[in-house]
Amino acid sequence: MIRLAKWNVDAAQWRALVRTGLRHDLRRSRFLSVTGRKSVNPATTLIFVGLFSLLLGVGFASFAVGARSLALASTLSCSSVMFIASSLILVEYYAIIVSPDDFHALGHLPMTSQTYFMAKLTNLLIYILGFSSLSALPAAIGFMIRPPVSPARLGVAFICMCMGAFTAAMSMALFYTALTRLLPQRALKYIVSIVQVLASFLIYGGYALLPRLVPENWMEMAWQPKPGHLLIPSAWFAGLMQVMLGDFNAWSVSAAAIGIVVCGGATFYGIHRLAKSYFAIIAGQAEIPVARGATVENGAPSVKRVRLADLFRQSEARIIATLLSSQFRNDTKFRMAILTIIPLIAIYMFLAVQDNSMHDPFVDNDITMAGNGLVYFAVFLIPIMVKQSIEVSDSFEAAWIFFASPTAVHRLVLAAKRVSYLYFVMPAVLLVSALFAYFFNNAIHAALHGLTLAALAYLLQQFIFLLRPTVPFSEPRTRGRQGAWVGLAFIVGPILGLLLLMLIAKLIYTSPQRLVIFYVAMPVVCIAIDRILRWRVQRKFS
Amino acid sequence: MIHIDNLFKSYGDKQALAGISFSAPPGEILGFLGPNGAGKSTTVKILTGLVQPDGGSAQVAGFDVVREPIEVKRRIGYVPETGALYESLTAYEYLELIANLQKLDRAVYRKRIDEFLGLFDLANEARHQMASFSKGMRQKILISAALLHNPPVLLFDEPLNGIDANSALVFKELLRKLSQQGKTILFCSHVLEVVERLCTRIIIIDKGRLVLEGTPASINQRTGAVTLEQAFGLLTGVKDAAAQAEEFVQALRGLQQ
Numbered sequence: 001m002i003r004l005a006k007w008n009v010d011a012a013q014w015r016a017l018v019r020t021g022l023r024h025d026l027r028r029s030r031f032l033s034v035t036g037r038k039s040v041n042p043a044t045t046l047i048f049v050g051l052f053s054l055l056l057g058v059g060f061a062s063f064a065v066g067a068r069s070l071a072l073a074s075t076l077s078c079s080s081v082m083f084i085a086s087s088l089i090l091v092e093y094y095a096i097i098v099s100p101d102d103f104h105a106l107g108h109l110p111m112t113s114q115t116y117f118m119a120k121l122t123n124l125l126i127y128i129l130g131f132s133s134l135s136a137l138p139a140a141i142g143f144m145i146r147p148p149v150s151p152a153r154l155g156v157a158f159i160c161m162c163m164g165a166f167t168a169a170m171s172m173a174l175f176y177t178a179l180t181r182l183l184p185q186r187a188l189k190y191i192v193s194i195v196q197v198l199a200s201f202l203i204y205g206g207y208a209l210l211p212r213l214v215p216e217n218w219m220e221m222a223w224q225p226k227p228g229h230l231l232i233p234s235a236w237f238a239g240l241m242q243v244m245l246g247d248f249n250a251w252s253v254s255a256a257a258i259g260i261v262v263c264g265g266a267t268f269y270g271i272h273r274l275a276k277s278y279f280a281i282i283a284g285q286a287e288i289p290v291a292r293g294a295t296v297e298n299g300a301p302s303v304k305r306v307r308l309a310d311l312f313r314q315s316e317a318r319i320i321a322t323l324l325s326s327q328f329r330n331d332t333k334f335r336m337a338i339l340t341i342i343p344l345i346a347i348y349m350f351l352a353v354q355d356n357s358m359h360d361p362f363v364d365n366d367i368t369m370a371g372n373g374l375v376y377f378a379v380f381l382i383p384i385m386v387k388q389s390i391e392v393s394d395s396f397e398a399a400w401i402f403f404a405s406p407t408a409v410h411r412l413v414l415a416a417k418r419v420s421y422l423y424f425v426m427p428a429v430l431l432v433s434a435l436f437a438y439f440f441n442n443a444i445h446a447a448l449h450g451l452t453l454a455a456l457a458y459l460l461q462q463f464i465f466l467l468r469p470t471v472p473f474s475e476p477r478t479r480g481r482q483g484a485w486v487g488l489a490f491i492v493g494p495i496l497g498l499l500l501l502m503l504i505a506k507l508i509y510t511s512p513q514r515l516v517i518f519y520v521a522m523p524v525v526c527i528a529i530d531r532i533l534r535w536r537v538q539r540k541f542s
Numbered sequence: 543m544i545h546i547d548n549l550f551k552s553y554g555d556k557q558a559l560a561g562i563s564f565s566a567p568p569g570e571i572l573g574f575l576g577p578n579g580a581g582k583s584t585t586v587k588i589l590t591g592l593v594q595p596d597g598g599s600a601q602v603a604g605f606d607v608v609r610e611p612i613e614v615k616r617r618i619g620y621v622p623e624t625g626a627l628y629e630s631l632t633a634y635e636y637l638e639l640i641a642n643l644q645k646l647d648r649a650v651y652r653k654r655i656d657e658f659l660g661l662f663d664l665a666n667e668a669r670h671q672m673a674s675f676s677k678g679m680r681q682k683i684l685i686s687a688a689l690l691h692n693p694p695v696l697l698f699d700e701p702l703n704g705i706d707a708n709s710a711l712v713f714k715e716l717l718r719k720l721s722q723q724g725k726t727i728l729f730c731s732h733v734l735e736v737v738e739r740l741c742t743r744i745i746i747i748d749k750g751r752l753v754l755e756g757t758p759a760s761i762n763q764r765t766g767a768v769t770l771e772q773a774f775g776l777l778t779g780v781k782d783a784a785a786q787a788e789e790f791v792q793a794l795r796g797l798q799q
Contacts, residue, residue: 016642020628020635027630027671104626108590109643110615279611283592 007271008114017111017119022126024102025479045480050134052487053084057135064142064157069223070247073146074238077139077157078164082234085132085165086203089124089172090196091340092482095333096124098176101394103282113279114271120278121270124173125166127479132165133158156244164237167263172199174270181274181281196336200343225251230258308423316407316415320472324423327393327473337389337482338424341382345428348378349435358439361449361505373498375435379428379453380493383461386424388485390416391470392477399474409471409541414534416472417465421458429454448519452504455522460496462529469537543568543603543695543726544589550597551584551750558584560750561598566743568694571717571727573741573758575734577778581750582730583623586699589728590620602695616644619688623699623730625680629673633664633683636672637690644691651690658686662709677704685713696720696727702736714740738770748778 004011026042060080067073095101097120106116136158143157144150176192183191229235230251239255274281309321327334352358357371393399402409433450440446508518544566551559559581566572576582587593588600591611599606605613628636634655641651659665662682672680681704688696702710717740721727731737737744738758745755754761754777758770767773775783 010645012645013643016639020631020639023635024628024630102626102628104592104622104624105628106643107592108615108618108620108622109640110612110645111643112612280594283594 004118007118007275008112009118010111010115013111013115014119014122017106017116018122018126021102021119021123025123042478042480045478045484048484049088049131049480049487052484052491053131053134054138056080056084057138060135060139061142064139065146067223069221070245071225071238071242071252072221072223073143074157074160074241075225075229075232075235077136077143078161078237078241079232079234081132081136081139081161082164082168082237083203083206084135085128085168086172087486088128088131088483089169090199090203091337091486092480093124093127093169094173094176094336096120096127097173098180099285099332100282107279107283113277114275116282117275117278118271121170121173125169128169129162129165131483132169133162136161136165153245157241160237160241160244163240163259163263164234167237167259167266168233170266170270171262174266174274177274177278177281180285181277192332193335193339196339197343200340201347204344205347225255227251230255233259233262236262312415312419314411314415316411317419319407320412320415320419321423323472324390324419327390331393331395333394333477334389338386341385341424344381345378348374349432353435358435360436360440360442360445361501362440362442362445362509372501373494375432376453376496376498376501377493379425379432379457380460380496381489382425382428383421383457383464384485384489384492386420387461387464387468388482390420390472391468392475392481393473394477396474396476399471402471402474410534410537412471413465413469413537413541417461417533421461425457425461426454429457448515451519452501452522455526456496456500458526459529460492462526462533466529466533466536469533469540471541543570544572544728545601546585546589546598547600548598549585549588549595549600551581551588551593551595558750559588559595559598562747562750562752563598564745564752564755566726566728568724568726569721570743571721571729571741573737573744574728574730574747575732575737575744575774576747576753580747580778582747583699584750585747586620586697586728586730589614589697590618591615616691617693618695618697619691619693620697621681621684621688621699621701623703625677625684625703627672627680627684627687629675630671632669632671633659633675634668636683637687640687640690646691654690655686658689661712662686678706678709681705682709694725696725698727699730700732701729702731702733710736734769734771734774744770746774746777753777 004014026046060077063076063080064073067076097117100120139161140154140158144154146153176195179192179195180188225235225238236255236259239252240259242249242252243256308325309318312318312321328338329335352371352374358375359372361372402412429450432453433446436446436449437443440449504518508514544564546565547563549559549562551557562581562585564572574582574585584593588595589602589607591607591614594608599608601607602614603617605617607614628639631639637655637658638651641655646654655668656665659668662685664679664682667675667679672683675683681701685698685701688698702713705713714736717727717729721742729737729741741758743755743757744761746753746761754764756764761773762768762770765773765776767776
């Protein structure tokens with residue numbers, strides 16, 4: 001507590017703020033959405049993300065147990081846990097610190113900028129370190145039981161992986177906050193969007209590419225890290241682990257030193273520099289919508305803009321198209337959620353192309369088709385991730401208008417399905433079909449396979465809407481929700497991408513008769529599910 | 543107690559405040575009026591430290607809002623126009639949070655919270671989450687939060703929003719008693735009848751500039767109006783209300799045809 005006072009942080013206020021922040025997050029389940037129903041319970045989503053993190057940790061434990069080289073085992077484990085921490089920040093938790101939703105309620109109260117900053121940072125770290133440590137624990141157990149069994153390794157590995165997660169979370173949170181401080185407010189929206197895409201490339205790309213740096217016989221080889229590996233952040237904490245386990249060499253000591261300096265430096269910079277100006281940064285952020293409104297008001301449009309919404313004949317579809325476009329322009333959290341999807345898709349496609357492993361499933365239906373699987377996975381991620389993004393909004397209360405106007409609410413829900421499919425899924429399917437055409441050397445096969453993919457993505461989207469028929473942007477954001485959906489996408493995506501399409505290739509594509517039946521049956525199934533969905537949505541909202 | 547000197551503030555291209563100056567001594571209920579977008583909320587937000595001014599200075603209870611924001615915040619009670627509060631907390635928990643942030647002693651704030659909730663007929667709702675509260679109930683909680691630490695300066699931005707007639711009556715009496723105790727009260731409202739009856743002095747602003755200030759009677763006298771409502775219309779350039787309403791009706795007729 002003495003330290004807190006030294007940093008100009010009031011301990012009592014900090015405690016009150018952290019306690020309130022957690023209470024607020026966990027109780028949002030009891031919020032009534034505009035529809036009068038309870039929203040998703042955040043405890044459920046947090047438990048789901050926790051279990052998902054634990055499950056991933058069990059996978060990470062295989063590195064700890066399997067790799068003969070301790071350096072390699074520790075680098076892979078630290079990478080994995082740091083990936084969990086960074087992707088959680090990227091997907092959802094950056095908002096706690098970059099755009100806190102309680103500034104308008106608390107900004108006039110007598111607390112220092114440092115107190116408010118520390119409360120927000122604590123709130124963020126509780127989640128990130130909570131989930132990261134759930135991933136780190138099985139991996140740490142893996143380190144303990146790798147021969148010779150050593151209980152001391154459990155603690156050392158756990159601490160080093162958590163330090164890595166802390167550094168990753170802290171650096172990212174501070175980076176985003178520093179951006180809002182350094183950039184001119186008018187350009188902030190665009191630059192932060194670009195940074196979000198770049199950061200997604202770096203994190204998802206780095207994680208997807210890391211296994212390619214490791215040779216196939218990684219379990220058996222005596223891997224020796226090179227000086228170049230010191231550029232990989234996870235290697236710093238792997239080095240620290242080695243040093244703490246008594247393996248002193250030039251590389252491990254250098255890596256450990258860099259890790260400690262970066263971790264300490266990020267903490268120091270956060271507390272001493274950013275914390276002081278945090279209040280002013282957030283106050284400046286709060287002014288942006290007003291400034292933007294002023295600019296729109298003053299700039300008279302000279303040319304009539306072509307709007308995508310005008311392409312739709314049905315008024316409900318036009319409403320949804322307009323809402324999606326304006327939310328993307330003005331709601332930073334929605335824009336960031338959508339922009340995070342692009343690198344994910346691009347990376348999986350890049351990996352498939354780079355390996356030159358895209359196979360025509362009409363010809364090679366016996367192979368594992370790893371490259372195809374990556375592309376299918378990427379396409380199936382989209383409907384899941386988009387659905388979660390269009391459910392929630394900070395201005396969810398504005399959805400009352402749909403229930404107080406003569407609009408048929410069920411049609412809005414169905415329109416949301418159609419418009420989001422056209423806006424987000426179709427472009428990806430077209431792009432993938434173009435890739436098929438290039439790799440298959442058979443335009444008909446590419447078109448047919450693209451059609452199968454489009455139909456399956458449509459079916460997946462219908463099932464998601466069947467499970468959760470919600471009016472767009474009508475529910476409050478709750479902590480853990482986005483992370484839970486991303487976790488779900490990473491479970492459902494591979495199942496559909498790898499199993500279902502492989503089965504289709506094996507069982508359907510091999511026979512022309514079955515193929516004809518399949519392409520006749522697919523629209524029938526789609527229409528049937530559409531009818532069921534229509535019935536369910538109508539029942540729910542009438 | 544409140545002293546504003548040549549205050550400027552712009553949002554992008556739009557100038558919200560263009561050199562506004564005024565003062566409010568202890569014991570005064572100062573009505574702060576202006577049409578939508580005149581700069582009232584920006585002025586109040588500058589006084590609370592939520593917004594930084596581009597130029598000029600503002601002091602509350604002798605402290606500069608830019609240089610000594612914490613000292614200012616200790617001495618103000620603020621009811622925001624937006625009614626922003628933590629809806630997931632219970633009324634008691636929210637007031638307890640405010641008391642903790644205001645560094646009040648536990649025994650003091652517990653007694654005070656119970657008293658305030660009782661006075662506003664919210665004692666039975668104290669342990670309920672505010673998400674289920676009506677607008678008026680939330681407003682009562684915000685007023686209680688503003689008064690909890692007994693500040694010398696009170697900033698009320700549309701405090702009567704959604705409050706029922708009986709509670710409004712109590713609130714107006716409360717303001718009179720607080721001003722008699724020497725508290726400075728800045729009262730922003732669009733309900734001009736209330737402002738006319740309650741405030742000892744009125745300031746009218748438009749487009750970020752001070753248009754006129756004085757007692758309700760002197761403003762009426764200087765504008766040649768019978769009521770404050772009339773004077774306000776004359777000063778802020780509002781067209782003839784009847785003619786404007788007629789234009790709306792004509793537009794609706796056009797829609798029907």
